Amino acid sequence: MPENLSAAAAGTWKLGDFTINRLGFGAMRTTPNPDRAVAIRVLRRAVELGVNHIDTAAFYASPGGTMGVGEGPVRYANELIREALSPYPADLVITTKVGPGSAAERGFYQATTAAELREQVELNLRQLGKDALDVVNLRIIKKPGEDSIAERFGALADLVDAGLIRHLGLSNIRLDHLDEAQPIAPVVCVQNSYALDTHREDDTFLPICGERGVAYVPFFAIAGPSREGTATTDHSDAVRRIAAAKDASEQQIRLAWTLHQGPHVLAIPGTGNPEHLEENVAAGAIELSAEELAALS
Numbered sequence: 001m002p003e004n005l006s007a008a009a010a011g012t013w014k015l016g017d018f019t020i021n022r023l024g025f026g027a028m029r030t031t032p033n034p035d036r037a038v039a040i041r042v043l044r045r046a047v048e049l050g051v052n053h054i055d056t057a058a059f060y061a062s063p064g065g066t067m068g069v070g071e072g073p074v075r076y077a078n079e080l081i082r083e084a085l086s087p088y089p090a091d092l093v094i095t096t097k098v099g100p101g102s103a104a105e106r107g108f109y110q111a112t113t114a115a116e117l118r119e120q121v122e123l124n125l126r127q128l129g130k131d132a133l134d135v136v137n138l139r140i141i142k143k144p145g146e147d148s149i150a151e152r153f154g155a156l157a158d159l160v161d162a163g164l165i166r167h168l169g170l171s172n173i174r175l176d177h178l179d180e181a182q183p184i185a186p187v188v189c190v191q192n193s194y195a196l197d198t199h200r201e202d203d204t205f206l207p208i209c210g211e212r213g214v215a216y217v218p219f220f221a222i223a224g225p226s227r228e229g230t231a232t233t234d235h236s237d238a239v240r241r242i243a244a245a246k247d248a249s250e251q252q253i254r255l256a257w258t259l260h261q262g263p264h265v266l267a268i269p270g271t272g273n274p275e276h277l278e279e280n281v282a283a284g285a286i287e288l289s290a291e292e293l294a295a296l297s
């Protein structure tokens with residue numbers, strides 16, 4: 001691992017009025033390990049390495065979560081973040097998402113009303129121990145013809161006006177959703193599933209976000225087609241060859257590829273493993289030539 005390992009190597013982006021390092025961290029993978037000390041260590045080390053953008057959700061919980069089928073007390077990502085990092089460093093931006101929710105009395109559900117969205121925002125505030133959330137993504141389920149976001153996004157815009165949220169983003173969306181949201185309130189980021197080998201239909205949407213000054217934040221950059229499963233092992237010859245030539249791992253090359261898709265592309269690799277964390281931060285310093293990018297794409 002390089003001695004000067006730093007999340008700053010991939011440069012910065014302005015998310016609303018926050019300046020963050022493009023190489024961030026996804027907290028979804030902090031909850032599976034029953035040893036919460038490991039998650040705390042990973043989160044603290046991430047910040048020590050310069051990570052100042054963490055993605056989370058109130059429903060990121062240990063297996064079983066609030067449905068009560070996991071082992072031992074539920075570990076919520078938000079509470080791990082709070083335990084590891086509060087009082088929070090002044091430059092730390094925590095992005096959360098609402099829409100999907102999980103509650104003991106109703107299981108996993110989708111918020112559809114302003115009241116439900118407010119409840120989810122307030123739950124994030126309580127779990128994180130904050131007075132206002134830095135960035136909140138409205139995470140939707142796409143149902144063509146019946147997935148207008150105007151009402152839900154408008155409800156979140158009201159919570160910006162009420163001082164509970166600083167900036168808004170959108171997740172799991174198409175261009176028409178962004179078009180619908182932008183006249184209602186500023187959108188600082190779009191968080192979609194996108195990787196070398198997944199959802200390449202966003203190849204045209206990604207640059208449009210950049211033209212509009214909106215960050216594009218891919219998730220599953222490492223997991224790829226395995227989605228919520230573990231990192232994909234189904235690598236192309238080009239990924240394997242370039243990884244070997246650079247003495248890097250295939251996962252690092254996948255991450256570096258996403259960061260090369262535009263200065264507005266932010267990485268939020270998720271891990272509960274301290275070694276993987278360091279590898280992911282190191283990936284921010286990997287440079288890929290035009291030939292290498294063409295071979296990878």
Ligand SMILES: NC(=O)c1ccc[n+]([C@@H]2O[C@H](COP(=O)([O-])OP(=O)(O)OC[C@H]3O[C@@H](n4cnc5c(N)ncnc54)[C@H](OP(=O)(O)O)[C@@H]3O)[C@@H](O)[C@H]2O)c1
Nearest residue numbers: 026027028055219220221222223230231269270271272276
């Ligand atoms: N908006 C949405 O709908 C949505 C959906 C899913 C996720 N997200 C967010 O996006 C973040 C990223 O997605 P993700 O965490 O699911 O997937 P990811 O970052 O693409 O990959 C995570 C998987 O890869 C493994 N991994 C990570 N770094 C590795 C490395 N250097 N070498 C080998 N394996 C490595 C992890 O296992 P280890 O823990 O063992 O390292 C985990 O199994 C999440 O953490 C979450 O914050 C958002």
